[in-house]
């Protein structure tokens with residue numbers, strides 16, 4: 472499934488992009504006045520192979536959740552159980568991601584791809600119209616990457632293929648855009664390691680303070696990232712190997728979600744540092760997958776900026792967010808919709824009888 476998905480990912484359609492560029496030039500506004508929205512609309516036309524491309528509706532957030540063996544190294548002050556407890560909160564509609572999803576009119580799907588502790592209330596029937604839980608646990612958290620590989624290649628592949636499957640299901644159910652979400656206490660540490668491995672930046676440049684760690688914990692976190700890189704020497708030309716040795720189950724599944732969206736030519740709106748670290752893996756599998764990626768926001772985590780630079784993506788908004796869950800992607804969603812709506816609804820100089828310069 473991974474190989475066939477990667478093989479299905481093709482370059483953007485040049486004719487549709489040329490048509491969108493030409494249309495942008497005829498709309499009743501000075502050329503270029505919509506800034507970053509104009510090249511975005513062109514790229515989405517190229518992805519859809521149509522001008523105008525479909526409005527990116529409805530939107531679906533997929534939150535992949537997993538735990539991390541590297542938690543044992545003291546890289547985060549939060550107990551591991553918070554991952555499972557936050558899933559219960561997502562299912563009850565009480566997290567920030569739920570508030571923003573309601574505002575954006577997006578559905579929320581939570582995927583347990585590797586949570587280590589029981590999810591409170593997981594067997595109780597939820598609201599059929601509310602957030603959905605997909606049970607796809609590959610293993611109860613990764614192994615500690617400072618001691619051994621976080622995952623076997625088969626486990627990493629299983630998580631990637633879960634992400635591909637979820638992308639397919641959401642698109643089959645009608646989603647016009649997928650948004651990435653994550654939950655996993657400790658997951659900014661494997662994110663930083665993935666970013667260093669794929670982009671070549673130093674461990675310190677790739678590592679941030681996550682939930683807000685103190686100086687002592689930050690120094691330990693950088694040392695952990697450095698130790699994992701030294702132990703495994705991950706090869707960026709072998710993305711499955713990188714995900715297996717220094718990644719996480721939610722990172723692998725997000726990689727699959729991105730590849731699945733790109734193969735179906737549906738845009739995928741990236742959230743923060745966890746998402747962009749997975750996007751680096753997706754781009755290593757299939758460079759053309761970048762055509763389907765829209766960077767929602769610039770996370771406060773420095774590694775996110777390094778990753779976006781490596782991908783050649785400019786984020787749509789920059790609000791200093793450092794939460795994850797899919798929150799930054801949801802806030803950026805109206806910008807993406809607006810970029811496409813312009814191609815559908817704005818009059819041309821000709822049709823509106825407006826004089827050109």
Ligand SMILES: Cc1cc2ncn([C@H]3O[C@H](COP(=O)(O)O)[C@@H](O)[C@H]3O)c2cc1C
Pocket residue numbers: 546547548549553557653654655656657658659660680681682683794795796
């Ligand atoms: C209550 C709570 C809600 C969250 N929602 C997302 N995260 C975010 O913070 C975690 C990563 O940060 P670190 O690597 O420092 O542990 C992830 O779970 C991420 O989704 C949360 C973290 C907490 C504590």
Ligand SMILES: O=C(O)c1cccnc1
Pocket residue numbers: 659680681682742743744745746770771772775792793794795796
């Ligand atoms: O950038 C993010 O998404 C992020 C940053 C800090 C903690 N959790 C997530």
